[in-house]
Amino acid sequence: MRIHIVDAFTDRPFGGNPAGVLLLDDAFPDDGRLQDIAMEVNHAETAFAHRLPAGGEADWALRWFTPVAEVAMCGHATLATAHVLHTTGAHAGPVRFATRSGVLVTTPGPDGWITMDFPTAPLTAVEIPDGVGKALGADPLAAYDTGPDVGDLLVELADERTVLGLTPDLRALTAHSSRGVIATARADDPSLGHDFVSRCFFPNVGIDEDAVTGSAHTALAPYWSARLGRDDLTGLQASRRSGLVRTGLRGDRTLLRGRAVTAIEGELLT
Numbered sequence: 001m002r003i004h005i006v007d008a009f010t011d012r013p014f015g016g017n018p019a020g021v022l023l024l025d026d027a028f029p030d031d032g033r034l035q036d037i038a039m040e041v042n043h044a045e046t047a048f049a050h051r052l053p054a055g056g057e058a059d060w061a062l063r064w065f066t067p068v069a070e071v072a073m074c075g076h077a078t079l080a081t082a083h084v085l086h087t088t089g090a091h092a093g094p095v096r097f098a099t100r101s102g103v104l105v106t107t108p109g110p111d112g113w114i115t116m117d118f119p120t121a122p123l124t125a126v127e128i129p130d131g132v133g134k135a136l137g138a139d140p141l142a143a144y145d146t147g148p149d150v151g152d153l154l155v156e157l158a159d160e161r162t163v164l165g166l167t168p169d170l171r172a173l174t175a176h177s178s179r180g181v182i183a184t185a186r187a188d189d190p191s192l193g194h195d196f197v198s199r200c201f202f203p204n205v206g207i208d209e210d211a212v213t214g215s216a217h218t219a220l221a222p223y224w225s226a227r228l229g230r231d232d233l234t235g236l237q238a239s240r241r242s243g244l245v246r247t248g249l250r251g252d253r254t255l256l257r258g259r260a261v262t263a264i265e266g267e268l269l270t
Contacts, residue, residue, distance in 0.1 A: 001025075005043070005264035006080035009212040009243035011112070013263045016243035017211035019080040020046035022268065023090060028063060031070070037268070038065035044207050047077035049085075049097070058098035059091065068206035071179075073101045073149045075116060075214010075245075075256055082106035082114050083260035101149050113246070116256045120249065121219035122147040123154070135172035136183060138162050146219040151179035152200070154219050160188040160197045164238050170203040179204055182216045184223070187236070194236035194244060196224045212243030218254045221247035 003022050010016025020041035028034065028048060038046040049062045062081060064074035078097065085091035086108050094107045105117040124145040132155065133139040140155035153176050157163050163185045173181050180202030187194050198220055200213040210216075217235055224247075225231050231249045236242065248255035 001268040003041070003266050003268050004080075004084045004262055005041075006083055006260050006262050008076035008079040008083070008260045009214070009237075009245055009258040010241075010261060011259045013261050015241050016258075016260070017076040017213070017241065018043045018263065019077040021077070021081050021084045022046070022048050023084065023088075024048060024050040026050055028061070034063065034065055035070070039067045042067050044210050045071065045074045045077040047074070047081045049081050052098065058096040058103050060085070060095060060097050062097040062099050062104075066205045066207060071205060072151070073099070073118070073215040073218075075118065075217065076212055076258075078104060078106065078116055079114055079214060079256075079258050079260050082108070082116070083262065087262060112259050113257050114260065116214065116258075118214070118218050118254050118256055119149065120222055120252050120254045121150045123219060123222055126153075128155070129153070129176050131172065132176050132181070135169045135176065136181065137167055137169070138165075138183075144219070144223065146182070150215050150219055151177060152182050152202075152216060152219065153177040153180075154182040154184065154223065156223075157183055157185045160185050163197050163199055166199060168201055170201060170208050173201055174203050177204070180207070182213075182219065184220055186224075186227070193234060195228060195230075195233040196220065197236045197238050199238055209239055211239045211241040212237045212245065214245060214256050214258070217245045217247050217256055221249045221254045225249040
């Protein structure tokens with residue numbers, strides 16, 4: 001079985017967020033097998049997909065696993081899977097994926113960008129939890145719950161420089177959400193090509209800091225669109241690898257746009 005390592009939300013190898021992608025010949029094997037493969041790949045997520053019968057509401061079934069757990073939603077591994085389907089000739093045109101978050105549609109563009117149609121995260125303002133500022137190393141201005149599918153605490157910080165300089169206590173962060181914490185701020189200089197900046201810490205699912213997180217942008221898009229007064233924005237996730245996510249708020253749906261590059265192809269031997 002072929003395995004692909006794809007760098008998502010980037011147009012260059014070794015940038016963005018790497019994901020493993022395996023296209024299965026038929027139905028998913030047992031969950032233990034999927035988890036073992038994801039642990040061996042050891043990237044933030046490994047995506048498993050298999051083709052569905054024609055005539056249904058979706059073309060492919062898709063699941064995502066971190067090295068330690070299955071997740072309900074993943075943007076960068078969905079982008080990576082769509083990229084593999086298109087570049088290998090396994091599927092042409094828009095792809096409808098059946099997932100735990102409903103049917104997600106990806107559409108390739110002639111410019112190499114892939115658009116993903118995801119549910120918009122429901123944001124609920126909450127009191128800033130005691131201790132989260134100490135755990136992050138910076139005091140939040142506001143805090144929001146992002147709903148069950150995303151499962152993060154979103155916090156706004158004072159400025160971009162504060163977000164970039166975070167050195168959080170990851171163990172302490174585990175107490176503040178089911179998955180992790182999204183730290184964000186308005187861009188210091190939008191002329192540099194992004195409107196807001198973020199970093200994402202997910203120690204509860206085995207990811208200390210995620211490189212570029214599509215699912216987090218289903219919460220960042222409505223948050224910053226409301227603040228900035230525009231539906232179409234660009235976010236910079238400022239990890240060591242970094243990557244850009246173009247967002248388009250469309251009511252209860254959020255469009256996420258990104259590019260991807262296959263870095264490694266190999267064979268799963270066991």
